[in-house]
Amino acid sequence: xxxxSQPAGAAPTxxxxxxxxxxxxxxxxxxxxxxxxxxxxxxxxxxxxLWAVHVAHTGPNTTHTLAKVEVDGEKREVVDPTGKPTGPLxxxxxxxxxxxxxxxxxxxxxVRLMYGGRTSLFISLIxxxxxxxxxxxxxxxxxxxxxxxxxxxxRALDVIWAFPxxxxxxxxxxxxxxxxxxxxxxxxxxxxxxxxxxxxxxVFVTYTARPVRGEVLSLRxxxxxxxxxxxxxxxxxxxxxxxxxxxxxxxxxxxxxxxxNSMLLESALSFLGVGVQPPNASWGTMIATGxxxxxxxxxxxxxxxxxxxxTVLALNVLGDGLRDALDPKSKLRLEVHAGLxxxxxxxx
Amino acid sequence: xxxxxxxLAILGVVAMALVLASCGSSGGKxxxxxxxxxxxxxxxxxxxxxxxxxAWTAMYDTYLPLLTYAHADGEAGSKVVPALAESLPKVxxxxxxxxxxxxxxxxxxxxxxxxxxxxxxxxxxxxxLNSGGSPFYTGIVGAEKFAETKSGGISGIKADDxxxxxxxxxxxxxxxxxxxxxxxxxxxxxxDTPAKNMTADPPPATGPYEIVKSQxxxxxxxxxxxxxxxxxxxxxxxxxxxxxxxxxxxxVSNPSTQVNEVERGSSDWMQTTIPTDLYNSVKExxxxxxxxxxxxxxNYFFWMNTTKPPFDDxxxxxxxxxxxxxxAMERVYAGTLKANQQILPPGMPGYKKIELYPYNMAKAKExxxxxxxxxxxxxxxxxxxxxxxxxxxxxxxxLKKLGFNAKLKEIAAEDFFPLIGNQSTPDLDTGWxxxxxxxxxxxxxxxxxxxxxxxxxxxxxxxxQIDDPKLNAKIARLEEEPLGPKxxxxxxxxxxEYMEQAPWAPYGSRTVSTFVSDAIxxxxxxxxxxxxxxxxxxxxx
Numbered sequence: 001x002x003x004x005s006q007p008a009g010a011a012p013t014x015x016x017x018x019x020x021x022x023x024x025x026x027x028x029x030x031x032x033x034x035x036x037x038x039x040x041x042x043x044x045x046x047x048x049x050l051w052a053v054h055v056a057h058t059g060p061n062t063t064h065t066l067a068k069v070e071v072d073g074e075k076r077e078v079v080d081p082t083g084k085p086t087g088p089l090x091x092x093x094x095x096x097x098x099x100x101x102x103x104x105x106x107x108x109x110x111v112r113l114m115y116g117g118r119t120s121l122f123i124s125l126i127x128x129x130x131x132x133x134x135x136x137x138x139x140x141x142x143x144x145x146x147x148x149x150x151x152x153x154x155r156a157l158d159v160i161w162a163f164p165x166x167x168x169x170x171x172x173x174x175x176x177x178x179x180x181x182x183x184x185x186x187x188x189x190x191x192x193x194x195x196x197x198x199x200x201x202x203v204f205v206t207y208t209a210r211p212v213r214g215e216v217l218s219l220r221x222x223x224x225x226x227x228x229x230x231x232x233x234x235x236x237x238x239x240x241x242x243x244x245x246x247x248x249x250x251x252x253x254x255x256x257x258x259x260x261n262s263m264l265l266e267s268a269l270s271f272l273g274v275g276v277q278p279p280n281a282s283w284g285t286m287i288a289t290g291x292x293x294x295x296x297x298x299x300x301x302x303x304x305x306x307x308x309x310x311t312v313l314a315l316n317v318l319g320d321g322l323r324d325a326l327d328p329k330s331k332l333r334l335e336v337h338a339g340l341x342x343x344x345x346x347x348x
Numbered sequence: 349x350x351x352x353x354x355x356l357a358i359l360g361v362v363a364m365a366l367v368l369a370s371c372g373s374s375g376g377k378x379x380x381x382x383x384x385x386x387x388x389x390x391x392x393x394x395x396x397x398x399x400x401x402x403a404w405t406a407m408y409d410t411y412l413p414l415l416t417y418a419h420a421d422g423e424a425g426s427k428v429v430p431a432l433a434e435s436l437p438k439v440x441x442x443x444x445x446x447x448x449x450x451x452x453x454x455x456x457x458x459x460x461x462x463x464x465x466x467x468x469x470x471x472x473x474x475x476x477l478n479s480g481g482s483p484f485y486t487g488i489v490g491a492e493k494f495a496e497t498k499s500g501g502i503s504g505i506k507a508d509d510x511x512x513x514x515x516x517x518x519x520x521x522x523x524x525x526x527x528x529x530x531x532x533x534x535x536x537x538x539x540d541t542p543a544k545n546m547t548a549d550p551p552p553a554t555g556p557y558e559i560v561k562s563q564x565x566x567x568x569x570x571x572x573x574x575x576x577x578x579x580x581x582x583x584x585x586x587x588x589x590x591x592x593x594x595x596x597x598x599x600v601s602n603p604s605t606q607v608n609e610v611e612r613g614s615s616d617w618m619q620t621t622i623p624t625d626l627y628n629s630v631k632e633x634x635x636x637x638x639x640x641x642x643x644x645x646x647n648y649f650f651w652m653n654t655t656k657p658p659f660d661d662x663x664x665x666x667x668x669x670x671x672x673x674x675x676a677m678e679r680v681y682a683g684t685l686k687a688n689q690q691i692l693p694p695g696m697p698g699y700k701k702i703e704l705y706p707y708n709m710a711k712a713k714e715x716x717x718x719x720x721x722x723x724x725x726x727x728x729x730x731x732x733x734x735x736x737x738x739x740x741x742x743x744x745x746x747l748k749k750l751g752f753n754a755k756l757k758e759i760a761a762e763d764f765f766p767l768i769g770n771q772s773t774p775d776l777d778t779g780w781x782x783x784x785x786x787x788x789x790x791x792x793x794x795x796x797x798x799x800x801x802x803x804x805x806x807x808x809x810x811x812x813q814i815d816d817p818k819l820n821a822k823i824a825r826l827e828e829e830p831l832g833p834k835x836x837x838x839x840x841x842x843x844x845e846y847m848e849q850a851p852w853a854p855y856g857s858r859t860v861s862t863f864v865s866d867a868i869x870x871x872x873x874x875x876x877x878x879x880x881x882x883x884x885x886x887x888x889x
Contacts (some may be wrong), residue, residue, distance in 0.1 A: 013562050061742070061744075063742050064677060065680060065742060066673065079681075081679060081683070082627075082628040082682055082683050083624065083628075083680065083683060083735075103738065103740055104679050104680045104681075104682055104744075105738055105741055106625075174760070177353045177759075178763075190757065191755060191756075273732045273760065275759060278755070278756055278758050279741040279744060281651075290626055292735075293622065293624070295604065296625050296626075296629070
């Protein structure tokens with residue numbers, strides 16, 4: 001069959017909105033590169049136990065302060081008597097201390113970087129999932145019902161909105177880092193990685209809930225909603241059967257942005273000592289540890305910093321691409337706003 | 349012949365002048381301004397309230413108590429000498445009455461005379477402010493009541509402005525009291541000094557320098573005390589007059605920037621210890637010319653709660669001591685720690701080296717197997733300052749090697765002590781602490797940290813919660829006796845007896861550093877073990 005030809009007698013079939021979006025996405029090479037980079041980072045982090053067991057032969061928290069490694073037949077101290085850690089040994093010691101040691105404790109930097117990636121990605125993905133789901137649900141409820149539910153939800157979100165994100169997160173992190181969290185029968189002990197997850201989920205919820213509410217307020221006035229109501233659909237059916245499918249593109253885009261923002265916030269909290277608790281590795285805690293040796297061993301700060309940069313960059317490009325693919329009008333709107341395109345319907 | 353005699357006379361005069369010039373000053377310049385930096389503003393520039401070495405360094409040459417510590421390095425600097433008082437106190441036979449006499453003619457920097465009655469007023473002000481130093485003085489008759497009521501005066505202190513005589517009555521003998529009279533908390537201030545934190549508006553001085561400007565959080569400046577040359581300096585021989593005319597201190601919160609400034613010469617001295625990252629390069633480059641390592645009388649240790657499993661078992665505590673490797677800890681502290689495994693640190697009277705638990709992991713594991721603790725979940729507490737947090741991470745690894753499920757809890761430094769000192773905090777199993785001497789007396793390492801009476805519901809400083817009646821009685825008895833060779837030997841025995849109980853796993857004493865620009869004469873700088881660098885000893889080349 002010739003490309004683009006239609007079999008005789010068959011009804012014309014058009015791709016659905018998701019198919020169209022996928023096609024648009026495939027055409028955007030920058031987005032594909034960002035996706036590939038993100039997948040690589042995820043695979044790198046998932047491979048941590050394999051590298052630790054089979055190559056580095058050490059765990060992420062195992063100290064080697066007085067240990068020696070054999071490099072090209074010569075015994076070398078992991079940490080010298082002045083407390084300075086060894087630099088990258090690459091494959092000189094069979095992959096042990098590939099990126100060197102992390103400080104005077106002599107922990108394997110490569111192993112910690114990989115395990116740190118697992119922690120940072122896990123926290124940011126789960127926090128983004130929670131904050132997006134919670135934000136979407138609250139936005140949907142507030143926008144659909146309006147009236148007092150809207151007032152209640154919107155004012156509660158205003159309270160969160162009133163605090164700078166980082167300050168609120170630090171305050172919550174400080175309180176929960178000592179006593180942990182108990183909500184009914186659920187107890188999260190202090191030091192658990194669920195503490196930063198909860199903190200990040202709470203502080204970002206308003207950033208998803210508000211735009212979703214705005215979109216729902218607009219959508220609920222559309223004819224398809226009126227038609228559904230006329231057919232006797234109840235609020236739950238309208239919200240989940242009619243409105244939610246029209247919100248998916250917004251929610252997906254927000255999810256990717258939330259993952260990136262969550263990663264940045266997790267790193268900031270861990271750097272400040274109120275996120276992931278030592279000795280557990282996350283890219284944020286690794287920057288904090290490395291910063292004490294920034295002059296003598298800058299790689300210890302640069303490496304986790306670069307991982308955060310690449311991950312956030314990949315996620316932001318991916319989020320932009322998804323938005324363009326799922327809602328091309330938004331791209332047009334942005335271009336019109338920037339003076340790069342003519343507004344639709346304007347006479348030339 | 350006359351010519352020869354004249355020539356000899358001239359030569360003699362020249363030689364004498366040279367000898368005189370070489371005595372005292374090492375030939376530096378008199379006058380000038382010292383520009384120094386601190387990493388943070390001291391806790392208070394008010395002698396009654398200041399608790400940190402940083403603040404005491406800042407006020408050593410400004411506010412003088414009746415007695416002070418000699419302005420000298422090392423052991424000589426641990427000697428108590430008269431300051432505003434004419435001589436050391438006369439102590440009654442029963443050890444309960446101390447009599448001192450104020451120098452006649454002393455003046456504050458604002459020109460008002462120093463009176464004997466300013467001393468009881470200063471002690472009362474300290475109690476009114478609920479100073480952290482007040483527990484040292486509750487042994488004065490009437491002090492405990494005054495601490496509660498804040499009115500009515502302290503009946504145990506009598507002062508006569510005419511004769512300058514001050515008499516202090518104690519409820520029971522206290523061998524440490526002379527040392528405590530030389531602490532900053534009881535520096536003499538004008539009686540009308542308001543009972544509030546005077547950091548922003550420091551009171552007039554009695555020492556060679558006065559604080560003329562204080563901007564909390566940013567810095568402060570000193571000028572020479574105009575009354576020092578006229579009056580006080582002639583009377584107080586134990587305190588040097590200082591070489592500099594002005595001293596400007598600013599807060600530079602990044603220690604790496606502090607190092608850069610000293611290297612560039614835009615700052616002459618940094619009070620802060622050089623950060624780990626730069627320590628060895630600075631030491632290599634400047635040791636002897638601009639850099640010097642200073643010992644401190646301190647103890648860094650991990651306490652173990654002796655009242656709760658698993659550390660209620662002596663074998664477990666001894667195992668931890670065997671498993672902790674001092675050589676590793678020295679590396680963790682990047683060469684700024686000298687390994688030591690006992691209660692009293694080197695330099696403290698009564699110190700006698702003991703090493704009951706040389707590193708032996710096999711022996712440690714053997715002891716754990718014998719003890720077979722049923723509870724193996726332990727929480728390790730530490731503050732978030734580097735490298736203490738690294739030391740605790742290392743300790744956590746040691747506990748894991750011994751078969752414990754150890755969890756690290758890192759707390760912001762400013763919240764750390766209130767939290768671990770509060771017995772209602774859950775999971776107070778073990779943790780890190782450091783202790784620097786308040787004054788050079790071994791009791792300072794036993795009474796607050798290991799005596800049963802120091803176990804308190806809040807602000808508990810006996811974190812191991814060890815309460816051994818026999819050892820408590822020994823501490824109480826020695827506390828009443830004046831310190832001499834016999835008492836020092838008994839303190840050394842006490843050190844051993846406590847380490848046999850192993851309530852702590854001590855790992856060393858810290859060193860700090862003096863780092864100055866090439867404009868300053870390093871050799872002349874005095875580092876007092878209690879007060880740190882003596883600003884009066886700084887001199888421009």
